[in-house]
Amino acid sequence: MLAQLIALDWGTTSLRAYKLAAGGVVLEQRSLSSGIMQLPKTPRVINGRECADGFELAFDEACGDWLNAQPDLPVIACGMVGSAQGWREAAYCETPANVANLGNSLQTVVSLRGTRVYIVPGVIQRSRLPNVMRGEETQVLGVLQNLPVEAGNEVLIGLPGSHSKWVEVVDGRITHFDTFMTGEVFAVLSDHSILGRTQQQGATFDGQAFDRGVQVALSADGELGVLSTLFSARTLGLTGELSPTAQADYLSGLMIGHELAALATVQRHRRNSVHLPSIVLIGNAQLCARYSRALDACGFAKVTLAEQATERGLWQLALAAGLIDSSSR
Amino acid sequence: MLAQLIALDWGTTSLRAYKLAAGGVVLEQRSLSSGIMQLPKTPRVINGRECADGFELAFDEACGDWLNAQPDLPVIACGMVGSAQGWREAAYCETPANVANLGNSLQTVVSLRGTRVYIVPGVIQRSRLPNVMRGEETQVLGVLQNLPVEAGNEVLIGLPGSHSKWVEVVDGRITHFDTFMTGEVFAVLSDHSILGRTQQQGATFDGQAFDRGVQVALSADGELGVLSTLFSARTLGLTGELSPTAQADYLSGLMIGHELAALATVQRHRRNSVHLPSIVLIGNAQLCARYSRALDACGFAKVTLAEQATERGLWQLALAAGLIDSSSR
Numbered sequence: 001m002l003a004q005l006i007a008l009d010w011g012t013t014s015l016r017a018y019k020l021a022a023g024g025v026v027l028e029q030r031s032l033s034s035g036i037m038q039l040p041k042t043p044r045v046i047n048g049r050e051c052a053d054g055f056e057l058a059f060d061e062a063c064g065d066w067l068n069a070q071p072d073l074p075v076i077a078c079g080m081v082g083s084a085q086g087w088r089e090a091a092y093c094e095t096p097a098n099v100a101n102l103g104n105s106l107q108t109v110v111s112l113r114g115t116r117v118y119i120v121p122g123v124i125q126r127s128r129l130p131n132v133m134r135g136e137e138t139q140v141l142g143v144l145q146n147l148p149v150e151a152g153n154e155v156l157i158g159l160p161g162s163h164s165k166w167v168e169v170v171d172g173r174i175t176h177f178d179t180f181m182t183g184e185v186f187a188v189l190s191d192h193s194i195l196g197r198t199q200q201q202g203a204t205f206d207g208q209a210f211d212r213g214v215q216v217a218l219s220a221d222g223e224l225g226v227l228s229t230l231f232s233a234r235t236l237g238l239t240g241e242l243s244p245t246a247q248a249d250y251l252s253g254l255m256i257g258h259e260l261a262a263l264a265t266v267q268r269h270r271r272n273s274v275h276l277p278s279i280v281l282i283g284n285a286q287l288c289a290r291y292s293r294a295l296d297a298c299g300f301a302k303v304t305l306a307e308q309a310t311e312r313g314l315w316q317l318a319l320a321a322g323l324i325d326s327s328s329r
Numbered sequence: 330m331l332a333q334l335i336a337l338d339w340g341t342t343s344l345r346a347y348k349l350a351a352g353g354v355v356l357e358q359r360s361l362s363s364g365i366m367q368l369p370k371t372p373r374v375i376n377g378r379e380c381a382d383g384f385e386l387a388f389d390e391a392c393g394d395w396l397n398a399q400p401d402l403p404v405i406a407c408g409m410v411g412s413a414q415g416w417r418e419a420a421y422c423e424t425p426a427n428v429a430n431l432g433n434s435l436q437t438v439v440s441l442r443g444t445r446v447y448i449v450p451g452v453i454q455r456s457r458l459p460n461v462m463r464g465e466e467t468q469v470l471g472v473l474q475n476l477p478v479e480a481g482n483e484v485l486i487g488l489p490g491s492h493s494k495w496v497e498v499v500d501g502r503i504t505h506f507d508t509f510m511t512g513e514v515f516a517v518l519s520d521h522s523i524l525g526r527t528q529q530q531g532a533t534f535d536g537q538a539f540d541r542g543v544q545v546a547l548s549a550d551g552e553l554g555v556l557s558t559l560f561s562a563r564t565l566g567l568t569g570e571l572s573p574t575a576q577a578d579y580l581s582g583l584m585i586g587h588e589l590a591a592l593a594t595v596q597r598h599r600r601n602s603v604h605l606p607s608i609v610l611i612g613n614a615q616l617c618a619r620y621s622r623a624l625d626a627c628g629f630a631k632v633t634l635a636e637q638a639t640e641r642g643l644w645q646l647a648l649a650a651g652l653i654d655s656s657s658r
Contacts, residue, residue, distance in 0.1 A: 262554035
């Protein structure tokens with residue numbers, strides 16, 4: 001099968017490259033560690049010219065050989081590559097945002113070899129407390145492609161990560177989203193606070209400790225908020241009720257539990273209903289497994305995992321932008 | 330006036346020494362940076378013997394000359410000096426705890442010069458999520474000494490710090506307390522998270538930014554919890570609505586606001602009343618000023634600041650332990 005598109009998922013710490021054929025079929029894929037904060041530094045000759053630019057070097061590593069074989073392949077990229085610290089800034093599109101207006105707003109940069117790289121903008125929500133995403137919008141669009149339009153209105157799309165996003169959709173448009181810094185706060189507390197000092201790495205995921213943390217967040221004790229319940233990761237250790245190897249997973253469950261308990265409250269208010277929406281999760285499998293467990297405990301009854309969200313979203317955006325022939329749809 | 334007692338407030342990063350006369354009058358006081366995590370290391374001769382022990386060196390610096398002048402002065406110390414990482418571990422006393430049972434539970438260590446140092450134990454609350462304090466119990470007792478017993482039942486004593494404590498008292502006993510890690514979480518986020526990257530040090534405290542953060546915590550947006558609202562310190566910067574020099578004070582207000590909003594909710598539930606208790610604050614003046622502002626915004630109408638809480642508490646405990654003649658009371 002002949003390739004039709006190169007799709008790049010280019011984030012802060014990683015760069016994933018996909019070679020896609022008609023219908024968005026994945027012919028080949030690669031994962032590099034060349035995120036925009038850890039670009040290659042060793043100069044090399046690209047297209048006959050000595051080059052030291054990290055973005056060019058990473059781009060060439062990711063798909064130079066694919067372009068040598070098919071020089072006219074269109075290239076589309078999403079993620080932090082379009083941020084102010086990226087290869088070329090692609091200004092945020094405002095909510096509501098869908099495939100059509102994101103596909104019409106691609107920014108471009110021409111690489112050393114003359115290839116035009118189309119960069120997907122992020123999305124900004126200009127609410128009282130603004131919210132932004134970059135990369136997640138593409139994944140959401142990839143998920144929506146596989147859902148009937150009406151179904152999309154009833155789901156909440158979750159993207160766990162350093163900064164987890166919870167995205168509401170109406171008629172194929174991203175209308176509202178919330179961000180939680182749970183993942184990053186967990187990491188800095190484990191690495192730099194007193195809570196990390198007594199943590200010991202466990203051999204495997206301690207589901208019991210994780211679930212216990214979730215339950216504390218949901219209990220009456222959780223009413224004091226995460227800034228208070230956090231301290232129990234230390235004191236339960238002091239009293240011998242939580243072993244050092246259980247502390248990290250307990251803390252993880254506690255923090256994710258606080259995130260999801262608040263999410264459930266706010267979703268019920270917004271929807272003016274006791275019923276919680278169905279959830280579609282996108283992301284790292286292990287992290288999604290943690291969120292699935294905690295979502296269940298928090299009363300979100302229906303949770304499914306999405307696959308290939310990024311490459312599907314990039315394919316849809318390339319179609320909308322006219323980068324590929326719509327007969328390849 | 331002749332000294333009656335040496336009182337030491339010996340924490341993680343500092344050591345304060347007080348020379349007290351009858352009635353607890355402060356004759357002299359000193360502040361050293363010799364907290365238990367940064368003890369002196371240069372060996373020195375103490376009492377005719379070469380000594381390299383950090384606790385002995387710090388103790389000698391703090392009050393060796395006072396003991397040379399009056400070798401029989403009793404010495405009492407509170408704080409992390411009594412922790413497992415301290416000079417001598419003083420096991421926690423359980424709640425309810427008052428002057429009498431803490432004064433009867435002093436641990437002792439005999440210094441190189443032969444002085445017996447009495448160490449105040451911390452307090453543990455064996456609730457479902459246990460809580461501990463070490464040093465704060467002495468400050469609370471120092472405050473209670475100046476309040477009529479009945480008044481004590483109506484106040485909530487707040488000790489802002491890396492780990493702030495909110496202490497409930499009934500009839501002179503510490504009956505319940507909550508801990509919030511607000512100060513430490515603020516510090517690690519500012520030093521190690523993405524939020525710190527765009528913060529710039531302002532010339533002075535930005536009260537407007539601080540108050541704005543408090544209001545966000547109290548607003549409908551605050552319902553998502555601090556793990557979510559934190560992100561606004563970044564996004565308001567991205568949209569130009571919050572300057573880099575305002576971001577740290579905004580974040581501080583936001584986090585303290587979440588702490589106090591949760592505290593108010595829980596206090597109303599526990600007291601089964603819409604009325605909030607009066608507050609007595611103990612601690613660093615600048616931090617107490619921040620908390621006073623935020624307490625006012627959160628509906629705590631009556632806030633007073635306590636002074637000399639530590640030295641008064643140590644004096645009371647020394648009396649209860651019989652270290653000083655009760656005619657010196």
